[in-house]
Amino acid sequence: MAQDKENVVYLVKFNAMNNFLKKETDTRLRKLQQTITDAHADACIITSAVNQYWLRRFIFNGYMMVFPEGDPVLFVKRPSSIHDERVRMIRKPEQIPDMLREADLPQPARLLTESEVLPYNSLLRLQAALGMPEIINVSGELRKIRAVKSEYELNQIRESAAVHTKVYELIPSLYRKGMTDLELQIEIERQMRLHGSVGIFRSFGENMEIFMGSMLAGDNAQEASPYDFALGGKGISPLLPLGANGTPLVSGTTLMVDMAGNYRPWMDDMSRSFVIEQAPDIAYKAHQLSIDIIQAIEKTTKAGTPCADLYHLAEEMVQEKGLQPYFMGTAQQAKFIGHGVGLEINEPPVLTPRSKEILESGMAIAVEPKFVLPGIGAVGIENSYIVHESGLEKITLCEEALITLS
Amino acid sequence: MAQDKENVVYLVKFNAMNNFLKKETDTRLRKLQQTITDAHADACIITSAVNQYWLRRFIFNGYMMVFPEGDPVLFVKRPSSIHDERVRMIRKPEQIPDMLREADLPQPARLLTESEVLPYNSLLRLQAALGMPEIINVSGELRKIRAVKSEYELNQIRESAAVHTKVYELIPSLYRKGMTDLELQIEIERQMRLHGSVGIFRSFGENMEIFMGSMLAGDNAQEASPYDFALGGKGISPLLPLGANGTPLVSGTTLMVDMAGNYRPWMDDMSRSFVIEQAPDIAYKAHQLSIDIIQAIEKTTKAGTPCADLYHLAEEMVQEKGLQPYFMGTAQQAKFIGHGVGLEINEPPVLTPRSKEILESGMAIAVEPKFVLPGIGAVGIENSYIVHESGLEKITLCEEALITLS
Numbered sequence: 001m002a003q004d005k006e007n008v009v010y011l012v013k014f015n016a017m018n019n020f021l022k023k024e025t026d027t028r029l030r031k032l033q034q035t036i037t038d039a040h041a042d043a044c045i046i047t048s049a050v051n052q053y054w055l056r057r058f059i060f061n062g063y064m065m066v067f068p069e070g071d072p073v074l075f076v077k078r079p080s081s082i083h084d085e086r087v088r089m090i091r092k093p094e095q096i097p098d099m100l101r102e103a104d105l106p107q108p109a110r111l112l113t114e115s116e117v118l119p120y121n122s123l124l125r126l127q128a129a130l131g132m133p134e135i136i137n138v139s140g141e142l143r144k145i146r147a148v149k150s151e152y153e154l155n156q157i158r159e160s161a162a163v164h165t166k167v168y169e170l171i172p173s174l175y176r177k178g179m180t181d182l183e184l185q186i187e188i189e190r191q192m193r194l195h196g197s198v199g200i201f202r203s204f205g206e207n208m209e210i211f212m213g214s215m216l217a218g219d220n221a222q223e224a225s226p227y228d229f230a231l232g233g234k235g236i237s238p239l240l241p242l243g244a245n246g247t248p249l250v251s252g253t254t255l256m257v258d259m260a261g262n263y264r265p266w267m268d269d270m271s272r273s274f275v276i277e278q279a280p281d282i283a284y285k286a287h288q289l290s291i292d293i294i295q296a297i298e299k300t301t302k303a304g305t306p307c308a309d310l311y312h313l314a315e316e317m318v319q320e321k322g323l324q325p326y327f328m329g330t331a332q333q334a335k336f337i338g339h340g341v342g343l344e345i346n347e348p349p350v351l352t353p354r355s356k357e358i359l360e361s362g363m364a365i366a367v368e369p370k371f372v373l374p375g376i377g378a379v380g381i382e383n384s385y386i387v388h389e390s391g392l393e394k395i396t397l398c399e400e401a402l403i404t405l406s
Numbered sequence: 407m408a409q410d411k412e413n414v415v416y417l418v419k420f421n422a423m424n425n426f427l428k429k430e431t432d433t434r435l436r437k438l439q440q441t442i443t444d445a446h447a448d449a450c451i452i453t454s455a456v457n458q459y460w461l462r463r464f465i466f467n468g469y470m471m472v473f474p475e476g477d478p479v480l481f482v483k484r485p486s487s488i489h490d491e492r493v494r495m496i497r498k499p500e501q502i503p504d505m506l507r508e509a510d511l512p513q514p515a516r517l518l519t520e521s522e523v524l525p526y527n528s529l530l531r532l533q534a535a536l537g538m539p540e541i542i543n544v545s546g547e548l549r550k551i552r553a554v555k556s557e558y559e560l561n562q563i564r565e566s567a568a569v570h571t572k573v574y575e576l577i578p579s580l581y582r583k584g585m586t587d588l589e590l591q592i593e594i595e596r597q598m599r600l601h602g603s604v605g606i607f608r609s610f611g612e613n614m615e616i617f618m619g620s621m622l623a624g625d626n627a628q629e630a631s632p633y634d635f636a637l638g639g640k641g642i643s644p645l646l647p648l649g650a651n652g653t654p655l656v657s658g659t660t661l662m663v664d665m666a667g668n669y670r671p672w673m674d675d676m677s678r679s680f681v682i683e684q685a686p687d688i689a690y691k692a693h694q695l696s697i698d699i700i701q702a703i704e705k706t707t708k709a710g711t712p713c714a715d716l717y718h719l720a721e722e723m724v725q726e727k728g729l730q731p732y733f734m735g736t737a738q739q740a741k742f743i744g745h746g747v748g749l750e751i752n753e754p755p756v757l758t759p760r761s762k763e764i765l766e767s768g769m770a771i772a773v774e775p776k777f778v779l780p781g782i783g784a785v786g787i788e789n790s791y792i793v794h795e796s797g798l799e800k801i802t803l804c805e806e807a808l809i810t811l812s
Binding site: 047049050053057058059060061078079080081113115116117118119120121122123124135137139182183186187189190193194196198199200202206207209210211212223224225226227228232235236237238239240241265331332343 | 453455456459463464465466467484485486487519521522523524525526527528529530541543545588589592593595596599600602604605606608612613615616617618629630631632633634638641642643644645646647671737738749
């Protein structure tokens with residue numbers, strides 16, 4: 001009897017949650033449908049895992065066709081286990097037109113596609129299969145829509161940040177004298193996984209590869225990398241030239257930890273810096289400047305602030321202290337101090353001097369003014385924030401000072 | 407003095423290795439140049455990390471332009487640290503034609519590109535930047551060339567397999583009663599990283615995502631996944647529906663471990679199965695059939711064997727024992743028992759009934775006849791082999807029987 005009652009309560013909660021999430025995805029769908037209408041297009045085909053998940057809460061191998069009105073139709077190759085009246089199982093895209101006809105749905109003549117993600121050959125084949133509709137790129141617009149989050153999505157990022165903070169607080173206890181950067185990273189990775197990290201995290205763009213995050217010790221922080229991440233590092237393989245490279249954690253150097261907060265589908269991003277035993281004064285000075293920049297940005301930023309302003313504010317403060325040669329790298333410096341976060345670790349907006357973007361309420365951003373000091377290592381912090389009308393809400397609530405490992 | 411002598415010896419060895427690797431990449435380059443000539447093309451542009459590494463032993467953000475003769479020209483956006491007379495630093499592809507003119511190099515009218523990998527928009531932009539050359543897809547041909555390995559590349563796979571074996575031998579000591587599949591996987595991941603795994607590994611194709619490998623316990627092995635991997639699994643996030651999902655490792659069920667052997671740029675692949683305390687007879691019977699199939703394939707396969715033969719041989723043996731309902735899945739069965747391995751985990755050839763490919767000396771393949779038993783879990787093994795004129799060389803030399811965890 002008690003069990004029955006518990007089951008009923010569970011079922012009521014389950015249904016309430018399902019209804020709530022259905023409303024969430026319906027809202028997202030309507031935004032995409034508005035985009036289709038605005039572009040005078042007949043349909044949009046979604047093929048990326050990120051946008052499939054964003055619209056339907058699961059991913060599949062196939063094509064989601066979204067019309068200006070009504071439910072999307074899912075043309076699915078795999079898995080075989082999706083049960084939904086709007087699903088059509090297919091082997092190849094050439095089957096789609098007949099299926100559209102059978103369902104009394106229109107053949108699109110103007111089609112939005114994820115042209116910045118879908119490979120050239122796959123898109124050409126899809127276009128031919130559909131009778132050569134005109135192709136219009138929707139990748140950027142989808143990223144723009146996703147940049148402004150719902151309260152549910154923002155809560156996911158808050159939750160992820162709370163778990164990430166717990167893991168970062170363990171770092172001093174994971175450190176052992178004589179470790180390399182890589183050995184410490186492996187213990188952090190293990191704690192991340194034990195705390196629910198899914199492991200992989202998604203970044204937008206070609207040739208953007210990374211494994212769980214980046215750790216930079218000593219002069220490895222100066223190594224230029226091929227990727228568009230804030231800093232570089234040599235890595236342990238020429239196939240992944242980024243991050244930790246086996247540098248011993250020796251007294252007098254610093255370590256920057258920048259792992260991805262991927263404990264929920266919507267992610268946070270956070271960096272903290274550590275001193276091995278002790279470090280020259282310049283390390284503390286540059287680290288304090290990073291905190292000062294972060295605090296100045298916290299004071300002046302809110303919905304309506306131009307993204308470029310954040311970069312300019314940081315740049316001015318760096319120039320005042322004469323630390324330009326070390327700001328965001330040495331040999332290869334990134335003209336950049338932050339980015340949006342969400343289902344991908346690098347969502348819009350981008351915080352660069354040339355950015356034309358304006359911060360909006362509901363955006364989630366990571367701000368990361370960092371310094372690379374030759375002979376010492378990287379210092380500085382990265383926090384994630386939610387943008388409100390009234391200002392920034394800091395969600396990575398973790399000790400910000402340089403922490404000594406000994 | 408002793409130090410000097412040691413340094414000289416080191417330098418001689420270093421130069422010898424460098425010369426050797428230069429010859430390796432020169433041989434690869436000549437194969438691609440032959441492809442360019444055979445296609446009556448003027449050049450090929452390489453953009454993927456895998457093929458950049460295969461041709462030059464490093465990766466970068468930019469375009470490698472290969473001509474039918476001579477050295478490739480590298481148009482590099484990042485990193486800033488490549489020092490080579492054939493490197494031109496660029497910000498955007500529109501700068502390439504002027505640079506070609508300055509270097510007295512031809513503007514290609516027929517261009518080979520990695521059309522199965524490069525996004526549609528990036529390739530359109532590149533094509534426009536280069537004055538609209540005709541585009542021909544070289545992705546498949548490059549994969550075909552890479553499928554036949556040099557002795558150096560095969561040795562990399564052998565070395566990776568040797569390390570992978572050491573990690574797999576640790577699995578019984580990592581197991582603790584009451585663990586979930588995920589908890590055990592996390593300890594295996596840690597050991598893989600401590601043994602030199604780079605973490606990420608590359609698979610070819612859209613929507614092919616995976617984190618370090620797959621573990622399947624109990625009925626999670628029946629879960630259909632959207633990916634083209636041998637088996638499925640629910641995973642711990644709807645954003646990565648594959649592999650371990652937190653299933654408790656309970657007596658009477660089995661566990662299949664299929665982690666990627668990525669300790670070298672060229673990888674091996676291996677699966678082993680475990681019984682939690684004890685399992686029904688059918689588990690041992692199906693597992694033995696997997697070993698029998700593997701051994702029958704080892705006896706009959708060599709350079710010249712059609713790939714489809716391996717599948718048919720396996721299928722016949724499965725039918726003879728009446729285990730078809732469990733072969734390569736239950737609800738969603740893969741018509742497939744193996745694949746090539748190399749810089750990507752899924753290289754040609756593919757071992758399917760419809761494959762037209764013939765095994766060649768120097769290919770490296772993974773053979774994985776597996777069974778999924780409802781109420782029990784997955785059983786079977788996967789070995790990696792090198793194909794010779796005389797037969798198969800097994801390189802994953804690790805206990806093959808069902809191992810009991812208790």
